[in-house]
Amino acid sequence: MLATKRAKVLIQSAHFEILNEIYTYNIPSNEDNNADKTVCLITDVRTDPALPGNEDFHAFNKEVEVQAFYGLNAPDPDEFESQLQHLFIKDGWVVLDNRGHTFDPDTNQLTATFYFDYFEIEDAK
Secondary structure, eight states, X not given: OOXXXXXXHHHHHHTOTTOSEEEESOXXXXXXXXXXSOEEEEEEEEEEXXXXXXXXXXXXXXXXXXXXXXXXXXXXXXXXXXXXXXXXXXXXXXXXXXXXXXXXXXXXXXXXXXXXXXXXXOOOO
């Protein structure tokens, strides 16, 4: 399964009240400047072959970027961000990086960016 889809399904399963929408790869143009909603965007960072052997590979390291764009009236994001990271860890992902908070000067939204890695062993064929 694509890492972005796996991450989206995982986040959806948590039913975070703070999130209005979860998107993969891009935010639709009709949502681009909607600063009233809290939106999560999941994008693919890399998929690298792993576990080499017999001149082939048997697994993948998959990394995703998860960005949160907080609505202008969203509650403090600390609890959500902690729960998000715990959710990924409990599902077997590794938190690679938390880039902290930034401020979007165009929409006045607070944003946060996280990187998660997942190790997936291929099914035997």
